[in-house]
Amino acid sequence: MSISIHLENLTKRYDALTAVDGLSLDVRTGETYALLGPNGAGKTTTVEILEGLRASDSGTVEVLGLNPVSDRTRLQRRIGVMLQEGGVYQGAKAREVVSLFASYYPSARATDELLELVGLADRATTLHRRLSGGEKQRLSLALALVNRPQLVFLDEPTAGMDPVARRTTWEIIEHMQSEGVTILLTTHFMDEAERLADRVGILNHGRLVAEGSPSDLIQARGDVSFVSVPQLPVEELIEEIGIDVREVRTGFYVVTTDTPSPALVSNVTAWLANRDALITELRVGAGGLEEVFLALTEENNR
Amino acid sequence: MNGRMLVEQARMELVLTLRRGEAVLLTLIVPVSLLLFFGATNLFDIEIGFLVPGLLTLSVISSALVALAIATGFERKYMVLKRLGATPLPRSVLFAGKMVATLLLEVLQIVIILAAARLFLDFRPPIAWWALVLAVVLGTAAFGGLAFLLSGTLRAEATLAVVNGLFVAFFGLGGVMFSIDGLPRPLAAVADIMPAAGLSEMIRWATGFSETLGEVVWVLVFWAIVAPLLAVRFFSWEEK
Known part of the structure; x- marks a missing residue:
């Protein structure tokens, strides 16, 4: 080649x-x-x-x-x-x-x-x-x-x-x-x-x-992403699960990981349930190039 | 290959200039209008033999300084110069094309002024053509160098403002319509170190108005060498 x-x-x-x-x-x-x-x-x-x-x-x-x-x-x-x-x-x-x-x-x-x-x-x-x-x-x-x-x-x-x-x-x-x-x-x-x-x-x-x-x-990412109410105190979630979480767009959160697990998903949803925050969408792995891009380029985090 | 590029480049430059209304007004219409007005009215009592070389000087300034600087400044602003840098067109041919187009425009200006002077004012000066050509080439180098120095360092809008200001300044202080000798001392001192005075002096000599060539011509030669060198040194292809 x-x-x-x-x-x-x-x-x-x-x-x-x-x-x-x-x-x-x-x-x-x-x-x-x-x-x-x-x-x-x-x-x-x-x-x-x-x-x-x-x-x-x-x-x-x-x-x-x-x-x-x-x-x-x-x-x-x-x-x-x-x-x-x-x-x-x-x-x-x-x-x-x-x-x-x-x-x-x-x-x-x-x-x-x-x-x-x-x-x-x-x-x-x-x-x-x-x-x-x-x-x-x-x-x-x-x-x-x-x-x-x-x-x-x-x-x-x-x-x-x-x-x-x-x-x-x-x-x-x-x-x-x-x-x-x-x-x-x-x-x-x-x-x-x-x-x-x-x-x-x-x-x-x-x-x-x-x-x-x-x-x-797209396939290489194992991120857990979910859509919920905006401006959740993600620092607390990070403390809870020990993994980086960011609100990459209003109400759109990404838990950055290469090794997603059932326990992780359960911990995230439990934390949200405790805060009475409804999940309207949840996905493991990236759905498109845009999510990969947002996960890898932190400056776009707004 | 370079020959063909030069021809195409010069043709494009000339077409673009002739398509710009304000450039046509300044380079082709203003000088001949001034000639006919002051030649016919005797206002200020300006001798025709003095007026014609003055307006030839103004013509060179309008083409080599004003029109050239504005065109180059906006080409730089709109990244034309940068884009051409990504083609095989050599920088030298790009600038040569601009100089050829400027010289052609000046030939057109000279023909119009001399023809109008002859037809309407019956003025037929004894012209030393080699001296006139030399004066125009020196003037084009001096004012063209200045044009590139300004358009290659300032923003396009600033270049536009500065060259229009210089045009007015040279009109008053360049020996164009009024002799420098008649200026107040401090102004005359400024005029003496500017390239316009040397150019008008040399064109007056070439058209037989004055019999001797004053030392102020060396000021023109100085600018004709220094301005292009400064332009080469400081020209940048993109606005910051």
Whole structure:
């Protein structure tokens, strides 16, 4: 199995803040890998180092076998990049921007074919600033595909899109997957990661805290989660059972454990019964990626 | 490959500038309007041989400083510069494209001013073209360097405010409409160390208004070297 991205012990600091802290991961050729993590976890910094936009402080970085800093131009001919936002001349028409970008590469896709692919054929002569948010994102996606890249970086590709535009974008990404393109994407949407990613990596404080296919990650958790009245004094429950408990969303509690037991479930429900707090839902094991994510990234605990 | 990129980049830059109403107003409409107004009315009694080189100076400032800085500042704000950094387009070609587009716009400005002066005011100066070209190139380096220095360090809105302020300042202190010699002493001292005075001096010499070239030209040469160096040193691709 060949590897498109190889990271070993990557570290990047901004003054006192360590944005990426000894990150190691591999992205296999042809797979879609989603980087998840709360804001400030180091997702964008990692992606920008891989794209050659930032230099790392230490560690090994190989993208398509190249060093993003010293082989920058050679690498950039073979990758596609979609930034989180912006990136396009405000006063340029959609078609002008695509054909300008085409001039940067030795061989590029036909402009009109590409506009067709992202569903902007009828907006080809519209100024960028007059496009809707979703249309701007799709134009930005088109620019990432101009050079028929082997590897594409998508930084929150559907942020700010309505449900219809999201679905269109997912279909474009799935089309890329069917062409064998390797994709590294970051997202805040768990449903997006579950639908598109072969593997996900969860980042927290610049470190990888979990990695695997969405279904493996979901199955690996043994947490006991329950829904009850909000703002229970969980400290008392923690004292009682000796295991960490958090209210991850209003009225939604997670007892973090890898080894759930009948006794644990019984202790939890007994404690709730004593407080006269009704359980409306109780589950052992994670029900979805979102619960895995919330359990592993404490900063999201609000 | 780089040649084709340069052509495409310069074309895009020029199209974008010509599409911006305020840039067209400032670079193409204001200078020729001032020429026709002051040339026809004799208000302030400005000699046409003095006025035309002054407005050529103003034209270079409007393109190389104001229009260029505003465009670059907002491209930086909207992360166009950052996005281009993730393509094979070399940074040098990106900036060369901007300079070529600026020079082309200046050629258009010069043609319009000289043609209007000839057609409407019957003014045909003896032009030393090599000297005029040299003056425009030096002026573009000085003001373009300043434009990149400002747009690469300040936020886009601040760049917009500063270059508009500088435009007004150079209009008054650059020997554009009024001779620097007529300014009060402290103002004249400020004017003497700014690049505009050297540029207007050199263009007046190139268009035959003055027979000798004053030492203030060296101030222009200084800015033409120092401003681009400072820009290279301090330019950052993203707003913080």
